[in-house]
Amino acid sequence: MNKIVFFIAFIGLSLGAFAQNKFEFSVEVIDAKTNTFLESAEVIIEPCQCGGVTNAKGFFEIELTEDDYKITVTYIGYRTEQRNIRVDRDRFIRVALNEETEELEEIVLSAKSLMESIESPQMGALYINSLVMKKLPAVAGEYDIFKSMTMLSGITNSGEISNGLSVRGGTLDQNLLLYEYAPVFNTTHLFGLFSVFTPEAVSSVNLYRANIPSRYGGRSTSVLDLxxxxxxxxxxxxxxxxxxxxxxxxxxxxxxxxxxxxxxxxxxxxxxxxxxxxxxxxxxxxxxxxxxxxxxxxxxxxxxxxxxxxxxxxxxxxxxxxxxxxxxxxxxxxxxxxxxxxxxxxxxxxxxxxxxxxxxxxxxxxxxxxxxxxxxxxxxxxxxxxxxxxxxxxxxxxxxxxxxxxxxxxxxxxxxxxxxxxxxxxxxxxxxxxxxxxxxxxxxxxxxxxxxxxxxxxxxxxxxxxxxxxxxxxxxxxxxxxxxxxxxxxxxxxxxxxxxxxxxxxxxxxxxxxxxxxxxxxxxxxxxxxxxxxxxxxxxxxxxxxxxxxxxxxxxxxxxxxxxxxxxxxxxxxxxxxxxxxxxxxxxxxxxxxxxxxxxxxxxxxxxxxxxxxxxxxxxxxxxxxxxxxxxxxxxxxxxxxxxxxxxxxxxxxxxxxxxxxxxxxxxxxxxxxxxxxxxxxxxxxxxxxxxxxxxxxxxxxxxxxxxxxxxxxxxxxxxxxxxxxxxxxxxxxxxxxxxxxxxxxxxxxxxxxxxxxxxxxxxxxxxxxxxxxxxxxxxxxxxxxxxxx
Missing domain, CATH: 2.40.170.20 (TonB-dependent receptor, beta-barrel domain)
Structure with missing residues (x-):
């Protein structure tokens, strides 16, 4: 009975809310001269303050509500391009960037907003996306989540063959590891050399180790959410x-x-x-x-x-x-x-x-x-x-x-x-x-x-x-x-x-x-x-x-x-x-x-x-x-x-x-x-x-x-x-x-x-x-x- 009342409370809180239509907005970024795709180009969308980086095919996609947006596309060594777009249906644009011959101010490589990190009351959180992981050298040529994490502060393991991560001196089992909401108890392949997650399958990695959000529980040190x-x-x-x-x-x-x-x-x-x-x-x-x-x-x-x-x-x-x-x-x-x-x-x-x-x-x-x-x-x-x-x-x-x-x-x-x-x-x-x-x-x-x-x-x-x-x-x-x-x-x-x-x-x-x-x-x-x-x-x-x-x-x-x-x-x-x-x-x-x-x-x-x-x-x-x-x-x-x-x-x-x-x-x-x-x-x-x-x-x-x-x-x-x-x-x-x-x-x-x-x-x-x-x-x-x- 208590669970039924609790669930009804969820629905009651939402009364009076109205829905808005959402549309797929995608961008393809290429070199204006050679027609080559530009990987890792930065796409910044205002006023929603959202965006990201393009993939190996110069492609980026996001879901937006109906509105007017300013799209800014930047890439190292290229002139910045801006477009004003009205999103009232699914939209696709191709942006061709021209090389900049003069010295340019470099652009941010990470899609995570620094100001969000500074202003947020969330402490001790680490975020890694697949783009960052791919840049790090990895054992046997396979870029890996765990090897990437051990290059961050406060994270270690017990050696080359270790079945997990130790966060701030905790044991391996004191770190809760979730993969698309499900727990993983054996986290490594090949005696600990690789994690068990196919690299291309993972979109983001979030580690919480201070004021862990209350939606997480069950471990006494940290949470790793993939x-x-x-x-x-x-x-x-x-x-x-x-x-x-x-x-x-x-x-x-x-x-x-x-x-x-x-x-x-x-x-x-x-x-x-x-x-x-x-x-x-x-x-x-x-x-x-x-x-x-x-x-x-x-x-x-x-x-x-x-x-x-x-x-x-x-x-x-x-x-x-x-x-x-x-x-x-x-x-x-x-x-x-x-x-x-x-x-x-x-x-x-x-x-x-x-x-x-x-x-x-x-x-x-x-x-x-x-x-x-x-x-x-x-x-x-x-x-x-x-x-x-x-x-x-x-x-x-x-x-x-x-x-x-x-x-x-x-x-x-x-x-x-x-x-x-x-x-x-x-x-x-x-x-x-x-x-x-x-x-x-x-x-x-x-x-x-x-x-x-x-x-x-x-x-x-x-x-x-x-x-x-x-x-x-x-x-x-x-x-x-x-x-x-x-x-x-x-x-x-x-x-x-x-x-x-x-x-x-x-x-x-x-x-x-x-x-x-x-x-x-x-x-x-x-x-x-x-x-x-x-x-x-x-x-x-x-x-x-x-x-x-x-x-x-x-x-x-x-x-x-x-x-x-x-x-x-x-x-x-x-x-x-x-x-x-x-x-x-x-x-x-x-x-x-x-x-x-x-x-x-x-x-x-x-x-x-x-x-x-x-x-x-x-x-x-x-x-x-x-x-x-x-x-x-x-x-x-x-x-x-x-x-x-x-x-x-x-x-x-x-x-x-x-x-x-x-x-x-x-x-x-x-x-x-x-x-x-x-x-x-x-x-x-x-x-x-x-x-x-x-x-x-x-x-x-x-x-x-x-x-x-x-x-x-x-x-x-x-x-x-x-x-x-x-x-x-x-x-x-x-x-x-x-x-x-x-x-x-x-x-x-x-x-x-x-x-x-x-x-x-x-x-x-x-x-x-x-x-x-x-x-x-x-x-x-x-x-x-x-x-x-x-």
């Missing part, structure tokens, strides 16, 4: 790339003119032949992957749009035996994990200033580990899964230039299968199935953004969470303990952002956000694996929570040519999950006995300087960041670091990133990356003990030392040839060198029994040998061909 490109095209268009490691293909086409559109994006990678080139130890290894995104968009009428998005990804690895199970005769591990997501989005516009959005999501993540028997065709399979269904409603209203608000509600149902061991035909292995976990999270929310004056703006949001677990499947810590059936958690999550404009080009911002997390990833390694176990909060494992505070200064210099910002943050958190000494999570029904919940604190300062205009552009940023944990275990054997503060796995005090783009002409672009990071913490043995001719390390402290610093230099060169108007095929070549110096950046350090005089680097003068693992220890050269056909 949106799939809308396939609104007048005629079929094909894009793709051919590379050594992977190739992708994207198709966009109208199925019914002005009504139904389809976007299909896929990528496939076969790297079996490349793995032995990195190391002879990978001679028997295999690694194949694919991902695919399909989006149907239906324009029901002037006021309604419906889109259906399907996302599928799969990875298969074969490695020499890493994990083993008693009584299984196997020399290799095979890993197979897949994601299947579906999201249905209906948007109804009451007017230009008000809309109601309804989103339904179904997601399934299914990882499994396979142990082939050497003596037969039998396979022992360990599998698990995460089922996620959600229904999300939101009403948005712009009342005036000074006031806008939204209210909404989200319901999420979780269905976890923690682990099943299927022995197949093996008689020596006993099958095991852990109890399923089911939970329901209901979260109404609201947000108001108000400008008290031209200089003072604020955003105030509130989200309420109620989480209920199906307690029938809970297992107490000890067999004789009674069940605690009442497993319900609730809490308020206030969000606050304040922006004070000091002048036309500078502002100060403050922020606060409280967050809760009811689903967590449990692992006892440096970084969670795709097969790591996920766990819902229950009577014994409390939800994680955090309070984040932020303060920042932002300024635009040299008439908007240069951006400068400095942000400071502090976050205190509770119930962070970490493992007890000697913990083993594999098929453990009482997993609460293997973990400890700890307090956490993280703080830091981020400095950013970016040149966003001109043929020479790029950015440099520096981050000072600390992240610590502290346990409160009573038993001596359960204490982590003797209950003293210790550096978390993602504590990297110093990070320096620099990116430089040189655009020599319309045919050549050179890009350079440089990054330096403090070494990641790891644990050194405090002492040793000899047991039956074996030297065993004793670990009392945790993360009491650091690996060598991480640094890397990358280079890319993009060559484009003239794109004639009458040529339907357009292509370019991209040459990249990843890790130019061949730096052997350490991923982790391991102990092994020392043999004779081999491996003389030892700790504490003990017979223990130390072995440092470097994943990418040589330069990676790649050549990729990208093409567009329409």
């Amino acid at each position: 949106r799939v490109a809308n396939p609104l095209v007048e005629k079929p268009q094909i894009k793709g790339s051919l590379g050594l490691v992977s190739s992708h293909l994207s198709v966009q086409l109208p199925l019914i003119e002005n009504k139904l559109y389809l976007g299909a994006h896929s990528r496939v990678g076969f790297t079996d032949f490349l793995l032995p080139l990195f190391s002879q130890r990978l001679q028997n290894s295999k690694a194949n992957f694919y991902d695919a995104t399909f989006k149907l968009q239906y324009l029901v009428g002037a006021n309604d749009q419906i889109s259906l998005t399907a996302f599928r990804t799969n990875d298969f690895y074969q490695l020499d035996l890493i994990s083993e199970i008693d009584n299984i005769n196997s020399d290799i591990n095979q890993y197979d994990f897949s994601t299947s997501n579906y999201s249905l989005n209906w948007t109804h516009s009451f007017s230009d200033d008000a809309y109601l959005k309804t989103i339904a999501v179904n997601s399934l993540y299914s990882p499994k580990t396979i142990f082939p028997d050497n003596a037969s065709d039998n396979e022992v399979v360990y599998s698990s899964s995460i089922g996620y269904q959600s229904l999300h409603n939101e009403y948005y209203k712009t009342v005036s230039d000074r006031l806008k608000y939204y209210i909404g509600q989200q319901s999420v149902f979780y269905n976890l299968e923690p682990g099943t061991l299927a022995p197949g035909s093996s008689l020596s292995v006993t099958g095991v199935k852990l109890a399923n976990e089911k939970g329901l999270l209901v979260s109404p929310y609201a947000n108001v953004e108000f400008a008290f004056s031209d200089n003072l703006r604020t955003s105030i949001g509130m989200r309420f969470n109620r989480f209920d677990l199906d307690a029938d499947n809970q297992i107490p810590p000890n067999a004789n303990d009674e069940f605690e059936l009442n497993t319900t958690y609730s809490g308020l999550e206030p969000r606050l952002g304040i922006s004070w404009n000091l002048a036309d080009n500078s502002s100060i911002k403050m922020s606060f956000a409280r967050l809760h997390q009811y689903l967590q990833n449990i692992y006892n390694s440096t970084t969670p694996l795709p097969t790591s176990r996920w766990k819902l909060s229950d009577s014994y494992i409390k939800p994680q929570s955090s309070n984040s505070y932020g303060l920042g200064y932002y300024q635009s210099l040299r008439d908007g040519e240069v951006d400068f910002s400095i942000e400071g943050y502090y976050r205190n958190s509770a119930n962070n999950l970490t493992y007890k000494p000697g913990a083993d999570f594999f098929l453990e029904p009482r997993i609460q006995n293997e973990i400890i919940q700890a307090d956490g604190k993280a703080y830091g300062v981020e400095l950013n300087l970016a040149k966003t205009q001109g043929k020479v552009n790029g950015w440099i940023n520096y981050t000072y960041s600390r992240s610590f944990l502290k346990s409160f275990a009573e038993k001596l054997g359960d204490r982590v670091n003797n209950n003293k503060w210790y550096a978390s796995d993602f504590d990297r005090p110093h990070i320096l990133n620099a990116t430089l783009n040189l655009e020599g002409d319309i045919y050549n672009t050179w890009s350079f990356n440089a990054t330096y990071q403090s070494g990641r913490p790891y644990t050194v043995a405090n002492s040793i003990v000899d047991i039956q001719d074996l030297t065993v390390p004793i670990f009392i402290e945790r993360n009491n030392s650091r690996l060598r610093p991480y640094y890397r230099f990358d280079f890319s060169w993009k060559v484009k040839y003239g794109k004639k108007v009458n040529r339907r095929w357009v292509g370019d070549w991209t040459f990249t060198i990843y890790n130019i110096t061949g730096r052997k950046n350490p991923f982790n350090l391991y102990y092994e029994q020392r043999q004779a005089n081999l491996n003389n680097e030892v700790f504490l003068d003990s017979p223990l040998g130390s072995y440092e693992l470097a994943v990418l220890n040589s330069p990676i050269l790649a050549l990729t061909y990208n093409f567009v056909f329409d």
Whole structure:
């Protein structure tokens, strides 16, 4: 009954609103002399203050309401053109630009308005579009979202093979990743080298890490929101790339003119032949992957749009035996994990200033580990899964230039299968199935953004969470303990952002956000694996929570040519999950006995300087960041670091990133990356003990030392040839060198029994040998061909 009343309230708020017709407005920009398309030309539309940049075919499209507009088109080295256009129907114009022989003031390369960033009360937000990502050098020639994000301040990972992003010292699972509104639990291909998203499918990437908008919840540190490109095209268009490691293909086409559109994006990678080139130890290894995104968009009428998005990804690895199970005769591990997501989005516009959005999501993540028997065709399979269904409603209203608000509600149902061991035909292995976990999270929310004056703006949001677990499947810590059936958690999550404009080009911002997390990833390694176990909060494992505070200064210099910002943050958190000494999570029904919940604190300062205009552009940023944990275990054997503060796995005090783009002409672009990071913490043995001719390390402290610093230099060169108007095929070549110096950046350090005089680097003068693992220890050269056909 409450949900019905809540939905009716949405409709009631929209009464009295009127709709306006919308039309498609498109621009094609070409060179006046050569008739070649001009990619990345800037299209500025007034008075709506909207616009963007042209694609590889010199084409830009936007939806506008009926009105008179001034269209301004600019491009580096060309004269600016302006047109006055009346939009009262679908309109198309072709703009031919003439080269400028005199020195011109350069233009902004980013489509994101700097003044919007300065004036908005939203703090700690980062926006990247596909144009920016394509400029950065990438491993194996495949430009990638995650590699691009790690060049921004406050964002790291745990090494070259990392299954996600760490934001401001948080763990990987504390960052919520949404792809067209659906969660993604395994976010990378090929041991972490690539993200699982086809590059051409992604239109925008938004990262929130301070006063996170109240429409988001479920994680305790940050939100990464990726949106799939809308396939609104007048005629079929094909894009793709051919590379050594992977190739992708994207198709966009109208199925019914002005009504139904389809976007299909896929990528496939076969790297079996490349793995032995990195190391002879990978001679028997295999690694194949694919991902695919399909989006149907239906324009029901002037006021309604419906889109259906399907996302599928799969990875298969074969490695020499890493994990083993008693009584299984196997020399290799095979890993197979897949994601299947579906999201249905209906948007109804009451007017230009008000809309109601309804989103339904179904997601399934299914990882499994396979142990082939050497003596037969039998396979022992360990599998698990995460089922996620959600229904999300939101009403948005712009009342005036000074006031806008939204209210909404989200319901999420979780269905976890923690682990099943299927022995197949093996008689020596006993099958095991852990109890399923089911939970329901209901979260109404609201947000108001108000400008008290031209200089003072604020955003105030509130989200309420109620989480209920199906307690029938809970297992107490000890067999004789009674069940605690009442497993319900609730809490308020206030969000606050304040922006004070000091002048036309500078502002100060403050922020606060409280967050809760009811689903967590449990692992006892440096970084969670795709097969790591996920766990819902229950009577014994409390939800994680955090309070984040932020303060920042932002300024635009040299008439908007240069951006400068400095942000400071502090976050205190509770119930962070970490493992007890000697913990083993594999098929453990009482997993609460293997973990400890700890307090956490993280703080830091981020400095950013970016040149966003001109043929020479790029950015440099520096981050000072600390992240610590502290346990409160009573038993001596359960204490982590003797209950003293210790550096978390993602504590990297110093990070320096620099990116430089040189655009020599319309045919050549050179890009350079440089990054330096403090070494990641790891644990050194405090002492040793000899047991039956074996030297065993004793670990009392945790993360009491650091690996060598991480640094890397990358280079890319993009060559484009003239794109004639009458040529339907357009292509370019991209040459990249990843890790130019061949730096052997350490991923982790391991102990092994020392043999004779081999491996003389030892700790504490003990017979223990130390072995440092470097994943990418040589330069990676790649050549990729990208093409567009329409």
